[in-house]
Amino acid sequence: MKNLTTRALAGNTLSIARLISQVEREAEGFTEAMHLIHQKVRGVPIIGVTGVGGSGKSTLISRIAQTFRTEGKRVGIIAIDPTSPFSGGAVLGDRIRMTDLINDEGVFIRSMGTRGMSGGLASAISDVAWILDACGFDVILVETVGIGQDEVDIAQIAETTIVVLVPGLGDAVQMIKAGIMEIGDILAVNKADLPGVEQTVAELEAMLDLGDQSNKRPIPIVKTSALEGEGLDVLFEEICKHRKFLETTAPHTELRRRRYEGALMEHVRGRLIRLLSEEFVREKAQPFVDALLQGKTDLHTASTKLLAEIVEKALR
Amino acid sequence: MDRPIRVVVAKPGLDGHDRGAKVVARALRDAGMEVIYTGLHQTPEMIVDTAIQEDADVIGLSALSGAHMTLFQDILDLLKEKEASDILVIGGGIIPDDDARLLEKAGVAAIFGPGAPTEGIVDFIRKRAKR
Numbered sequence: 001m002k003n004l005t006t007r008a009l010a011g012n013t014l015s016i017a018r019l020i021s022q023v024e025r026e027a028e029g030f031t032e033a034m035h036l037i038h039q040k041v042r043g044v045p046i047i048g049v050t051g052v053g054g055s056g057k058s059t060l061i062s063r064i065a066q067t068f069r070t071e072g073k074r075v076g077i078i079a080i081d082p083t084s085p086f087s088g089g090a091v092l093g094d095r096i097r098m099t100d101l102i103n104d105e106g107v108f109i110r111s112m113g114t115r116g117m118s119g120g121l122a123s124a125i126s127d128v129a130w131i132l133d134a135c136g137f138d139v140i141l142v143e144t145v146g147i148g149q150d151e152v153d154i155a156q157i158a159e160t161t162i163v164v165l166v167p168g169l170g171d172a173v174q175m176i177k178a179g180i181m182e183i184g185d186i187l188a189v190n191k192a193d194l195p196g197v198e199q200t201v202a203e204l205e206a207m208l209d210l211g212d213q214s215n216k217r218p219i220p221i222v223k224t225s226a227l228e229g230e231g232l233d234v235l236f237e238e239i240c241k242h243r244k245f246l247e248t249t250a251p252h253t254e255l256r257r258r259r260y261e262g263a264l265m266e267h268v269r270g271r272l273i274r275l276l277s278e279e280f281v282r283e284k285a286q287p288f289v290d291a292l293l294q295g296k297t298d299l300h301t302a303s304t305k306l307l308a309e310i311v312e313k314a315l316r
Numbered sequence: 317m318d319r320p321i322r323v324v325v326a327k328p329g330l331d332g333h334d335r336g337a338k339v340v341a342r343a344l345r346d347a348g349m350e351v352i353y354t355g356l357h358q359t360p361e362m363i364v365d366t367a368i369q370e371d372a373d374v375i376g377l378s379a380l381s382g383a384h385m386t387l388f389q390d391i392l393d394l395l396k397e398k399e400a401s402d403i404l405v406i407g408g409g410i411i412p413d414d415d416a417r418l419l420e421k422a423g424v425a426a427i428f429g430p431g432a433p434t435e436g437i438v439d440f441i442r443k444r445a446k447r
Protein backbone atom coordinates (compact mmCIF):
# COMPACT_ATOMS: atom_id res chain seq x y z
CA MET A 1 0.00 0.00 0.00
CA LYS A 2 2.83 2.38 0.78
CA ASN A 3 4.33 1.94 -2.72
CA LEU A 4 0.94 2.46 -4.27
CA THR A 5 0.49 5.66 -2.28
CA THR A 6 3.92 6.95 -3.22
CA ARG A 7 3.28 6.33 -6.91
CA ALA A 8 -0.13 7.97 -6.64
CA LEU A 9 1.36 11.03 -4.97
CA ALA A 10 3.86 11.18 -7.83
CA GLY A 11 0.90 11.51 -10.18
CA ASN A 12 0.64 8.04 -11.70
CA THR A 13 -2.98 7.76 -12.86
CA LEU A 14 -3.31 4.00 -12.48
CA SER A 15 -1.95 4.21 -8.94
CA ILE A 16 -4.29 7.05 -8.02
CA ALA A 17 -7.26 5.04 -9.28
CA ARG A 18 -6.22 1.89 -7.43
CA LEU A 19 -5.46 3.79 -4.26
CA ILE A 20 -8.96 5.23 -4.32
CA SER A 21 -10.36 1.71 -4.60
CA GLN A 22 -8.23 0.41 -1.75
CA VAL A 23 -9.32 3.24 0.52
CA GLU A 24 -12.95 2.78 -0.48
CA ARG A 25 -12.92 -0.83 0.53
CA GLU A 26 -10.86 -0.11 3.64
CA ALA A 27 -8.21 -2.56 2.51
CA GLU A 28 -5.37 -3.41 4.82
CA GLY A 29 -3.10 -0.46 5.31
CA PHE A 30 -5.62 2.13 4.23
CA THR A 31 -5.34 4.25 7.37
CA GLU A 32 -1.58 4.50 6.88
CA ALA A 33 -2.16 5.44 3.25
CA MET A 34 -4.59 8.19 4.25
CA HIS A 35 -2.10 9.42 6.79
CA LEU A 36 0.45 9.88 4.01
CA ILE A 37 -2.21 11.51 1.87
CA HIS A 38 -3.15 14.01 4.54
CA GLN A 39 0.44 15.14 4.80
CA LYS A 40 0.24 16.25 1.18
CA VAL A 41 -3.29 17.67 1.14
CA ARG A 42 -3.30 21.34 0.11
CA GLY A 43 -6.96 22.20 0.75
CA VAL A 44 -7.97 22.77 -2.88
CA PRO A 45 -11.51 24.03 -3.58
CA ILE A 46 -14.30 21.51 -3.71
CA ILE A 47 -17.32 22.51 -5.74
CA GLY A 48 -20.54 20.49 -5.47
CA VAL A 49 -23.04 20.44 -8.32
CA THR A 50 -26.44 19.02 -7.60
CA GLY A 51 -29.84 18.92 -9.25
CA VAL A 52 -32.44 16.45 -10.43
CA GLY A 53 -31.60 13.99 -13.16
CA GLY A 54 -31.73 15.56 -16.59
CA SER A 55 -30.97 19.07 -15.42
CA GLY A 56 -27.69 19.07 -17.30
CA LYS A 57 -25.29 18.84 -14.39
CA SER A 58 -22.76 16.68 -16.18
CA THR A 59 -22.64 18.95 -19.18
CA LEU A 60 -22.28 21.99 -16.92
CA ILE A 61 -19.52 20.33 -14.96
CA SER A 62 -17.76 19.49 -18.17
CA ARG A 63 -17.86 23.15 -19.17
CA ILE A 64 -16.72 24.36 -15.78
CA ALA A 65 -13.88 21.86 -15.89
CA GLN A 66 -12.84 23.07 -19.33
CA THR A 67 -12.67 26.63 -18.07
CA PHE A 68 -10.46 25.59 -15.18
CA ARG A 69 -8.30 23.75 -17.68
CA THR A 70 -7.76 26.89 -19.70
CA GLU A 71 -6.36 28.37 -16.49
CA GLY A 72 -3.90 25.52 -16.33
CA LYS A 73 -5.58 23.88 -13.38
CA ARG A 74 -5.80 20.12 -13.06
CA VAL A 75 -9.36 19.03 -12.37
CA GLY A 76 -10.71 16.08 -10.44
CA ILE A 77 -14.35 15.12 -10.97
CA ILE A 78 -16.33 12.78 -8.75
CA ALA A 79 -19.63 11.77 -10.36
CA ILE A 80 -22.23 10.06 -8.21
CA ASP A 81 -25.16 8.07 -9.51
CA PRO A 82 -27.77 6.18 -7.52
CA THR A 83 -27.17 2.56 -6.65
CA SER A 84 -30.17 0.29 -7.03
CA PRO A 85 -31.47 -0.58 -3.58
CA PHE A 86 -32.58 -3.94 -4.98
CA SER A 87 -29.53 -5.23 -6.73
CA GLY A 88 -26.76 -3.13 -5.23
CA GLY A 89 -25.63 -2.35 -8.75
CA ALA A 90 -25.60 0.90 -10.66
CA VAL A 91 -25.27 2.33 -14.11
CA LEU A 92 -22.84 5.21 -13.83
CA GLY A 93 -23.41 7.23 -16.92
CA ASP A 94 -22.23 10.74 -16.15
CA ARG A 95 -19.07 10.30 -18.18
CA ILE A 96 -21.07 10.21 -21.39
CA ARG A 97 -21.59 13.94 -21.12
CA MET A 98 -17.93 14.62 -20.41
CA THR A 99 -16.46 13.20 -23.60
CA ASP A 100 -14.35 16.29 -24.27
CA LEU A 101 -12.48 15.78 -21.04
CA ILE A 102 -11.68 12.14 -21.37
CA ASN A 103 -8.34 12.22 -23.12
CA ASP A 104 -7.14 15.26 -21.20
CA GLU A 105 -4.49 14.01 -18.81
CA GLY A 106 -5.17 17.02 -16.60
CA VAL A 107 -8.64 15.70 -15.78
CA PHE A 108 -9.45 12.70 -13.60
CA ILE A 109 -13.04 11.47 -13.57
CA ARG A 110 -14.21 8.94 -11.03
CA SER A 111 -17.73 7.57 -10.98
CA MET A 112 -19.27 6.24 -7.78
CA GLY A 113 -22.58 4.69 -6.85
CA THR A 114 -24.37 5.86 -3.74
CA ARG A 115 -24.06 2.24 -2.61
CA GLY A 116 -26.81 2.62 -0.04
CA MET A 117 -24.29 4.35 2.10
CA SER A 118 -26.52 7.07 3.48
CA GLY A 119 -24.35 8.96 5.87
CA GLY A 120 -21.25 7.29 4.60
CA LEU A 121 -21.37 8.66 1.09
CA ALA A 122 -20.21 12.13 1.98
CA SER A 123 -17.33 10.66 3.93
CA ALA A 124 -16.31 8.44 1.01
CA ILE A 125 -16.41 11.41 -1.33
CA SER A 126 -14.35 13.41 1.11
CA ASP A 127 -11.64 10.74 1.12
CA VAL A 128 -11.55 10.61 -2.68
CA ALA A 129 -11.36 14.41 -2.81
CA TRP A 130 -8.44 14.42 -0.39
CA ILE A 131 -6.64 11.79 -2.43
CA LEU A 132 -7.10 13.78 -5.64
CA ASP A 133 -5.97 16.94 -3.85
CA ALA A 134 -2.81 15.32 -2.55
CA CYS A 135 -2.08 13.75 -5.92
CA GLY A 136 -1.95 17.04 -7.74
CA PHE A 137 -5.45 18.08 -8.71
CA ASP A 138 -6.13 21.76 -8.14
CA VAL A 139 -9.90 21.78 -7.99
CA ILE A 140 -12.44 19.04 -7.32
CA LEU A 141 -15.94 19.02 -8.79
CA VAL A 142 -18.51 16.69 -7.24
CA GLU A 143 -21.70 15.84 -9.05
CA THR A 144 -24.64 14.33 -7.18
CA VAL A 145 -28.26 13.61 -7.96
CA GLY A 146 -30.28 16.11 -5.98
CA ILE A 147 -32.88 13.96 -4.35
CA GLY A 148 -32.35 14.29 -0.65
CA GLN A 149 -30.27 13.92 2.43
CA ASP A 150 -27.06 12.93 0.68
CA GLU A 151 -26.84 16.34 -0.93
CA VAL A 152 -27.19 18.11 2.38
CA ASP A 153 -24.39 15.96 3.75
CA ILE A 154 -22.20 16.55 0.76
CA ALA A 155 -22.71 20.27 1.13
CA GLN A 156 -20.71 19.96 4.33
CA ILE A 157 -17.81 18.64 2.30
CA ALA A 158 -18.13 20.95 -0.71
CA GLU A 159 -17.32 24.56 -0.01
CA THR A 160 -19.29 25.93 -2.93
CA THR A 161 -22.53 24.22 -3.89
CA ILE A 162 -24.29 24.90 -7.16
CA VAL A 163 -27.91 23.79 -7.43
CA VAL A 164 -28.99 23.24 -11.03
CA LEU A 165 -32.60 23.60 -12.03
CA VAL A 166 -34.44 23.39 -15.31
CA PRO A 167 -37.29 25.73 -16.27
CA GLY A 168 -40.80 24.45 -15.90
CA LEU A 169 -40.14 21.18 -14.12
CA GLY A 170 -41.37 22.40 -10.78
CA ASP A 171 -38.02 21.34 -9.32
CA ALA A 172 -37.92 24.45 -7.23
CA VAL A 173 -40.82 23.35 -5.07
CA GLN A 174 -39.57 19.80 -4.79
CA MET A 175 -36.16 20.96 -3.81
CA ILE A 176 -37.43 23.33 -1.20
CA LYS A 177 -39.14 20.39 0.38
CA ALA A 178 -35.94 18.38 0.39
CA GLY A 179 -33.97 21.25 1.88
CA ILE A 180 -31.79 21.42 -1.15
CA MET A 181 -32.30 25.11 -1.68
CA GLU A 182 -30.73 25.92 1.63
CA ILE A 183 -27.46 24.42 0.56
CA GLY A 184 -27.15 26.31 -2.71
CA ASP A 185 -24.49 28.99 -2.82
CA ILE A 186 -25.27 29.56 -6.48
CA LEU A 187 -28.45 28.63 -8.31
CA ALA A 188 -28.11 27.79 -11.99
CA VAL A 189 -31.16 27.68 -14.20
CA ASN A 190 -29.89 25.48 -16.98
CA LYS A 191 -31.37 24.85 -20.42
CA ALA A 192 -32.21 28.53 -20.36
CA ASP A 193 -33.12 28.33 -24.02
CA LEU A 194 -36.30 26.49 -22.99
CA PRO A 195 -39.58 28.33 -22.34
CA GLY A 196 -40.40 29.20 -18.77
CA VAL A 197 -36.98 30.51 -17.79
CA GLU A 198 -38.10 33.92 -16.58
CA GLN A 199 -40.87 32.43 -14.52
CA THR A 200 -38.52 29.97 -12.88
CA VAL A 201 -36.10 32.76 -12.07
CA ALA A 202 -38.96 34.81 -10.62
CA GLU A 203 -40.09 31.87 -8.48
CA LEU A 204 -36.59 31.41 -7.19
CA GLU A 205 -36.18 35.09 -6.40
CA ALA A 206 -39.49 35.09 -4.54
CA MET A 207 -38.44 32.04 -2.58
CA LEU A 208 -35.10 33.54 -1.70
CA ASP A 209 -36.85 36.69 -0.49
CA LEU A 210 -38.88 34.56 1.88
CA GLY A 211 -35.81 33.01 3.38
CA ASP A 212 -33.64 34.58 6.02
CA GLN A 213 -31.12 36.62 4.14
CA SER A 214 -30.05 38.83 7.03
CA ASN A 215 -26.33 38.45 7.28
CA LYS A 216 -25.60 36.25 4.40
CA ARG A 217 -24.43 37.04 0.96
CA PRO A 218 -27.25 37.24 -1.62
CA ILE A 219 -27.52 34.01 -3.56
CA PRO A 220 -26.96 34.61 -7.27
CA ILE A 221 -29.24 33.05 -9.85
CA VAL A 222 -27.47 32.37 -13.14
CA LYS A 223 -29.17 31.44 -16.38
CA THR A 224 -27.12 28.96 -18.36
CA SER A 225 -27.34 26.82 -21.39
CA ALA A 226 -24.60 24.26 -21.06
CA LEU A 227 -25.13 22.93 -24.54
CA GLU A 228 -25.27 26.32 -26.21
CA GLY A 229 -22.46 27.61 -24.07
CA GLU A 230 -24.35 30.55 -22.66
CA GLY A 231 -24.06 32.02 -19.20
CA LEU A 232 -21.04 29.84 -18.46
CA ASP A 233 -18.69 32.75 -17.99
CA VAL A 234 -21.12 34.32 -15.53
CA LEU A 235 -21.40 31.02 -13.67
CA PHE A 236 -17.65 30.65 -13.53
CA GLU A 237 -17.31 34.19 -12.28
CA GLU A 238 -19.81 33.48 -9.51
CA ILE A 239 -17.83 30.41 -8.51
CA CYS A 240 -14.69 32.52 -8.24
CA LYS A 241 -16.55 35.25 -6.36
CA HIS A 242 -17.85 32.73 -3.89
CA ARG A 243 -14.39 31.38 -3.35
CA LYS A 244 -13.12 34.88 -2.60
CA PHE A 245 -16.07 35.43 -0.29
CA LEU A 246 -15.15 32.28 1.63
CA GLU A 247 -11.54 33.24 1.84
CA THR A 248 -12.25 36.72 3.15
CA THR A 249 -14.99 35.83 5.60
CA ALA A 250 -13.53 32.55 6.75
CA PRO A 251 -9.77 32.22 6.55
CA HIS A 252 -8.12 29.10 5.18
CA THR A 253 -7.69 27.61 8.63
CA GLU A 254 -11.39 27.98 9.31
CA LEU A 255 -12.36 26.33 6.04
CA ARG A 256 -9.94 23.55 6.75
CA ARG A 257 -11.41 23.10 10.19
CA ARG A 258 -14.95 22.93 8.87
CA ARG A 259 -13.91 20.36 6.31
CA TYR A 260 -12.29 18.07 8.87
CA GLU A 261 -15.15 18.49 11.27
CA GLY A 262 -17.66 17.67 8.55
CA ALA A 263 -15.64 14.66 7.47
CA LEU A 264 -15.24 13.40 11.02
CA MET A 265 -18.94 13.63 11.73
CA GLU A 266 -19.71 11.91 8.44
CA HIS A 267 -17.24 9.15 9.19
CA VAL A 268 -18.81 8.55 12.59
CA ARG A 269 -22.29 8.63 11.13
CA GLY A 270 -21.35 6.25 8.36
CA ARG A 271 -19.81 3.80 10.78
CA LEU A 272 -22.82 3.90 13.06
CA ILE A 273 -25.19 3.33 10.18
CA ARG A 274 -23.14 0.44 8.82
CA LEU A 275 -23.02 -0.98 12.31
CA LEU A 276 -26.76 -0.96 12.60
CA SER A 277 -27.16 -3.20 9.59
CA GLU A 278 -24.90 -5.89 11.01
CA GLU A 279 -26.42 -9.18 12.00
CA PHE A 280 -25.27 -9.08 15.61
CA VAL A 281 -27.46 -6.04 16.26
CA ARG A 282 -30.61 -7.90 15.38
CA GLU A 283 -29.51 -10.78 17.56
CA LYS A 284 -28.90 -8.51 20.50
CA ALA A 285 -32.25 -6.83 19.94
CA GLN A 286 -34.29 -10.02 20.29
CA PRO A 287 -34.37 -10.23 24.12
CA PHE A 288 -35.49 -6.62 24.18
CA VAL A 289 -38.24 -7.33 21.67
CA ASP A 290 -39.40 -10.19 23.91
CA ALA A 291 -39.43 -7.88 26.92
CA LEU A 292 -41.39 -5.25 25.00
CA LEU A 293 -43.99 -7.80 23.92
CA GLN A 294 -44.37 -8.90 27.51
CA GLY A 295 -44.81 -5.33 28.65
CA LYS A 296 -41.73 -5.60 30.82
CA THR A 297 -40.01 -2.55 29.35
CA ASP A 298 -40.61 0.47 27.15
CA LEU A 299 -38.99 1.55 23.90
CA HIS A 300 -36.90 4.27 25.47
CA THR A 301 -35.39 2.04 28.14
CA ALA A 302 -34.90 -0.83 25.71
CA SER A 303 -33.18 1.31 23.10
CA THR A 304 -30.89 2.86 25.70
CA LYS A 305 -29.73 -0.58 26.84
CA LEU A 306 -29.45 -1.90 23.30
CA LEU A 307 -27.41 1.14 22.26
CA ALA A 308 -25.05 0.56 25.15
CA GLU A 309 -24.51 -3.06 24.06
CA ILE A 310 -23.98 -2.11 20.42
CA VAL A 311 -21.47 0.64 21.17
CA GLU A 312 -19.60 -1.56 23.59
CA LYS A 313 -19.27 -4.25 20.96
CA ALA A 314 -18.34 -1.75 18.27
CA LEU A 315 -15.50 -0.32 20.25
CA ARG A 316 -13.98 -3.64 21.13
CA MET B 317 -15.39 -4.03 3.08
CA ASP B 318 -16.42 -5.35 -0.26
CA ARG B 319 -17.22 -3.25 -3.24
CA PRO B 320 -19.12 -4.11 -6.41
CA ILE B 321 -17.40 -5.37 -9.54
CA ARG B 322 -16.86 -2.42 -11.87
CA VAL B 323 -17.35 -2.88 -15.58
CA VAL B 324 -16.74 -0.35 -18.33
CA VAL B 325 -19.21 -0.93 -21.16
CA ALA B 326 -18.01 0.79 -24.28
CA LYS B 327 -18.65 0.98 -27.98
CA PRO B 328 -15.44 1.69 -29.80
CA GLY B 329 -15.46 3.18 -33.27
CA LEU B 330 -18.23 4.53 -35.39
CA ASP B 331 -20.94 1.95 -34.92
CA GLY B 332 -24.12 3.45 -33.50
CA HIS B 333 -26.15 0.40 -32.49
CA ASP B 334 -26.17 0.38 -28.75
CA ARG B 335 -29.16 -1.72 -27.77
CA GLY B 336 -27.00 -4.74 -27.02
CA ALA B 337 -24.64 -2.70 -24.90
CA LYS B 338 -27.57 -1.27 -22.95
CA VAL B 339 -29.10 -4.70 -22.41
CA VAL B 340 -25.82 -5.96 -21.03
CA ALA B 341 -25.35 -2.83 -18.91
CA ARG B 342 -28.73 -3.34 -17.28
CA ALA B 343 -28.14 -7.03 -16.73
CA LEU B 344 -24.83 -6.30 -15.01
CA ARG B 345 -26.45 -3.65 -12.84
CA ASP B 346 -29.19 -6.08 -11.88
CA ALA B 347 -26.46 -8.52 -10.93
CA GLY B 348 -25.08 -5.96 -8.46
CA MET B 349 -22.24 -4.57 -10.54
CA GLU B 350 -21.34 -0.98 -11.17
CA VAL B 351 -21.39 -0.27 -14.88
CA ILE B 352 -19.52 2.71 -16.21
CA TYR B 353 -21.44 3.22 -19.39
CA THR B 354 -19.43 5.32 -21.74
CA GLY B 355 -21.71 5.49 -24.76
CA LEU B 356 -20.93 5.62 -28.41
CA HIS B 357 -17.97 6.62 -30.53
CA GLN B 358 -15.24 5.91 -28.09
CA THR B 359 -11.66 5.73 -29.24
CA PRO B 360 -9.43 3.01 -27.79
CA GLU B 361 -7.56 5.73 -25.87
CA MET B 362 -10.77 7.00 -24.30
CA ILE B 363 -11.86 3.52 -23.30
CA VAL B 364 -8.54 2.64 -21.72
CA ASP B 365 -8.24 5.98 -19.92
CA THR B 366 -11.73 5.52 -18.55
CA ALA B 367 -11.03 1.98 -17.40
CA ILE B 368 -7.87 3.11 -15.65
CA GLN B 369 -9.34 6.12 -13.87
CA GLU B 370 -12.36 4.13 -12.80
CA ASP B 371 -10.19 1.20 -11.68
CA ALA B 372 -12.46 -1.06 -13.69
CA ASP B 373 -12.22 -4.80 -13.23
CA VAL B 374 -13.62 -5.51 -16.68
CA ILE B 375 -13.93 -3.80 -20.04
CA GLY B 376 -16.88 -4.95 -22.13
CA LEU B 377 -16.67 -3.94 -25.77
CA SER B 378 -19.55 -3.92 -28.20
CA ALA B 379 -18.76 -3.78 -31.89
CA LEU B 380 -21.15 -4.32 -34.74
CA SER B 381 -19.33 -2.42 -37.43
CA GLY B 382 -16.79 -5.02 -38.43
CA ALA B 383 -13.88 -3.02 -37.08
CA HIS B 384 -13.38 -5.26 -34.07
CA MET B 385 -10.03 -6.71 -35.06
CA THR B 386 -8.23 -3.38 -35.13
CA LEU B 387 -10.16 -1.72 -32.34
CA PHE B 388 -9.98 -4.57 -29.85
CA GLN B 389 -6.29 -5.09 -30.56
CA ASP B 390 -5.61 -1.39 -30.07
CA ILE B 391 -7.28 -1.58 -26.69
CA LEU B 392 -5.28 -4.64 -25.66
CA ASP B 393 -2.07 -2.92 -26.76
CA LEU B 394 -2.88 0.26 -24.85
CA LEU B 395 -3.70 -1.71 -21.70
CA LYS B 396 -0.35 -3.42 -21.95
CA GLU B 397 1.43 -0.11 -22.48
CA LYS B 398 -0.24 1.38 -19.42
CA GLU B 399 0.45 -1.70 -17.30
CA ALA B 400 -3.22 -2.44 -16.89
CA SER B 401 -3.44 -5.81 -18.58
CA ASP B 402 -4.98 -7.32 -15.47
CA ILE B 403 -8.26 -5.73 -16.51
CA LEU B 404 -10.45 -8.45 -18.02
CA VAL B 405 -11.50 -7.66 -21.60
CA ILE B 406 -14.61 -9.21 -23.06
CA GLY B 407 -16.43 -8.44 -26.26
CA GLY B 408 -19.69 -8.86 -28.08
CA GLY B 409 -21.52 -7.84 -31.20
CA ILE B 410 -21.16 -9.05 -34.75
CA ILE B 411 -17.91 -10.96 -34.63
CA PRO B 412 -17.36 -14.02 -36.84
CA ASP B 413 -16.19 -17.17 -35.05
CA ASP B 414 -12.78 -17.17 -36.70
CA ASP B 415 -12.17 -13.61 -35.58
CA ALA B 416 -13.41 -14.49 -32.10
CA ARG B 417 -10.78 -17.23 -31.84
CA LEU B 418 -8.08 -14.85 -32.98
CA LEU B 419 -9.19 -12.22 -30.53
CA GLU B 420 -9.21 -14.72 -27.70
CA LYS B 421 -5.66 -15.69 -28.60
CA ALA B 422 -4.70 -12.04 -28.55
CA GLY B 423 -6.00 -11.57 -25.02
CA VAL B 424 -9.73 -10.97 -25.15
CA ALA B 425 -11.04 -13.29 -22.43
CA ALA B 426 -14.28 -14.17 -24.19
CA ILE B 427 -16.55 -13.11 -27.01
CA PHE B 428 -20.28 -13.23 -26.37
CA GLY B 429 -22.14 -13.27 -29.67
CA PRO B 430 -25.71 -12.21 -30.42
CA GLY B 431 -28.19 -14.13 -28.32
CA ALA B 432 -25.66 -14.99 -25.63
CA PRO B 433 -27.59 -15.20 -22.36
CA THR B 434 -26.76 -12.40 -20.00
CA GLU B 435 -26.54 -14.86 -17.09
CA GLY B 436 -23.57 -16.42 -18.83
CA ILE B 437 -21.85 -13.05 -19.08
CA VAL B 438 -22.54 -12.30 -15.43
CA ASP B 439 -21.19 -15.68 -14.31
CA PHE B 440 -18.10 -15.32 -16.45
CA ILE B 441 -17.33 -11.92 -15.00
CA ARG B 442 -17.88 -13.08 -11.45
CA LYS B 443 -15.45 -15.92 -11.97
CA ARG B 444 -12.76 -14.10 -13.86
CA ALA B 445 -12.78 -10.41 -12.93
CA LYS B 446 -9.50 -9.18 -11.53
CA ARG B 447 -10.55 -8.29 -8.05
